[in-house]
Amino acid sequence: MNRVKAVVSYDGTNFAGYQSQPGLRTVQLEIDKALRKIHKEIPVHSVASGRTDAGVHAFGQVIHFDTPLSLPTDRWKMALNVLLPTDIRIVSTAYVDEDFHARYGAIGKTYKYVWTRSKVQSPFERNYAVHLGKWNPDVEIMQAAATHLIGTHDFTSFCSSKTATTNKVRTVKRLVLEEEGDLLTMTIEGNGFLYNMVRTIAGMLLAVGIGWNTPADVKRILESCDRNNAGKTAPAHGLYLESVDYED
Amino acid sequence: MNRVKAVVSYDGTNFAGYQSQPGLRTVQLEIDKALRKIHKEIPVHSVASGRTDAGVHAFGQVIHFDTPLSLPTDRWKMALNVLLPTDIRIVSTAYVDEDFHARYGAIGKTYKYVWTRSKVQSPFERNYAVHLGKWNPDVEIMQAAATHLIGTHDFTSFCSSKTATTNKVRTVKRLVLEEEGDLLTMTIEGNGFLYNMVRTIAGMLLAVGIGWNTPADVKRILESCDRNNAGKTAPAHGLYLESVDYED
Incomplete structure (x- = not known):
């Protein structure tokens, strides 16, 4: 497995916050939906540095996720940005060591x-x-x-x-x-x-x-x-x- | 009757354009709704310099409307801004001659x-x-x-x-x-x-x-x-x- 770190910017206006909640549009839900598409419907869950509340924005939220795929570094950014709604943008992506953790690190x-x-x-x-x-x-x-x-x-x-x-x-x-x-x-x-x-x-x-x-x-x-x-x-x-x- | 000129700014993102259209959220509809409230449910129609399409924004659209009321000039701006949604803001209001016309002038x-x-x-x-x-x-x-x-x-x-x-x-x-x-x-x-x-x-x-x-x-x-x-x-x-x- 490869671990990918991504820097994420989002306009919080139309989100019910960062963290997934049943029935609500959240940033995490949209990111995990895009990751699932890239992985041909196999669920991949992202971990963020922390949640943000409804309406709160981000220039540089950080997430990580694990993947069996080995795309070139920048392809992750492009693939995610094609699938994500335009109120979430991946600013950068990079492979990181498996001990990198967006939240605990x-x-x-x-x-x-x-x-x-x-x-x-x-x-x-x-x-x-x-x-x-x-x-x-x-x-x-x-x-x-x-x-x-x-x-x-x-x-x-x-x-x-x-x-x-x-x-x-x-x-x-x-x-x-x-x-x-x-x-x-x-x-x-x-x-x-x-x-x-x-x-x-x-x-x-x-x-x-x-x-x-x-x-x-x-x-x-x-x-x-x-x-x-x-x-x-x-x-x-x-x-x-x-x-x-x-x-x- | 008094004629009022207003300079209007709006974020066109969530509007189906400027001009009123049945069943759609338009800038004109919201302005005329606010004017109607100020006039105790008597319809007052605003005239704009011209229409703008869905998604088009304005810093300085100009409108005029006629009113039997004689509020102090700046009260018009305040009264309208209280009633309007926040994606439309009245930047300024002024009384003008009755031959002022937002479109033809x-x-x-x-x-x-x-x-x-x-x-x-x-x-x-x-x-x-x-x-x-x-x-x-x-x-x-x-x-x-x-x-x-x-x-x-x-x-x-x-x-x-x-x-x-x-x-x-x-x-x-x-x-x-x-x-x-x-x-x-x-x-x-x-x-x-x-x-x-x-x-x-x-x-x-x-x-x-x-x-x-x-x-x-x-x-x-x-x-x-x-x-x-x-x-x-x-x-x-x-x-x-x-x-x-x-x-x-």
Whole structure:
């Protein structure tokens, strides 16, 4: 058997999330359907670095799958792109060692969260950036609040109360707010993220940016280890899985 | 009665074109539905500068409608945007003289046509730019061909054979090819366009860019006044109605 690693980009708008669910259109379902066709109806299951929620996008999701076939490396990308719907694209494919694992081998991930300050939201951005409307967040204050989250912390306050994982300690390596034109972007890099963690952090930093909370509140809420203290989870359609890192 | 002019932007992806058609989701239908709600179920019909086909987008379509209401100017924009689906946005509204007419008063229009050279088409561009795939058009040759179309000509060769209009003479004021990153854009400004004229020109210029035709062919085809001589009509989803001009 050969193991193939693929980098996958998808527009999450018309998917009920990444993971297969009976009766729903998911990214995994479409990928596994394409793999099955390539393998003449023999089921081949892909494994992703992690799931993403309905509406969440990806530039660089990573998957792997095992195959008895030995196509030239680039043929995998082409064969899959011919069969996949155009809201999923395979960016690259490569053969990897059999000990490569898209999920367990991931040592870091980078997400982006995108807001827009445009006066009237462009219809072309409606599924790709969260409209700030009347809110006019102060980016410097958001960055000041963000620094409290950088480092190794128990992120219980900043994940869904439905999170199954017991160990909620994660390391945030980088958390940067940037502006370009009408767009306000949060980039967050860490060794791993809890369920809804990026969207909860985005919601919290926005609350600070518009003056509902202070940077000191963020520190206090982090230390309280109580999800009830952090504010609203930011909407799914502003979120992008940018890349997944592995040991070389 | 007051006459209101509105500039409208829409993502054409999920519309069966601009104009109302029984049983289909069109831009006009949604706008007139919103106007009817504002007028407490009294039908109010909007008039647009012209129709756009299914899949065609707009940054600056222009419409007008008559109303007995006297809302403050900006309230029209807000009231309509609250009621409209998010793939249609009212960019601006203004009261105009009763002799303003969105269709008959239009003295010029600008369209953009967008292709992408990206190796793998981004899923985020799939409805907004035409993927060139293996084609690598030469922009300078396209521009040379374009110059033959600038000016006042009979554009019979460059419109749909279904065009009902008998006078097929139009003036193209500007026709520019530009590159920015992976995107190749054609901008065309004229006093008016025949049915499918912009997409036929886009298809023809691309055919020149990839060497299927020469700039001299374009001149010859224009002079032949025969639609069968121009090549394939370019796909709808690369086309944007950029703006509509009126006398001040």
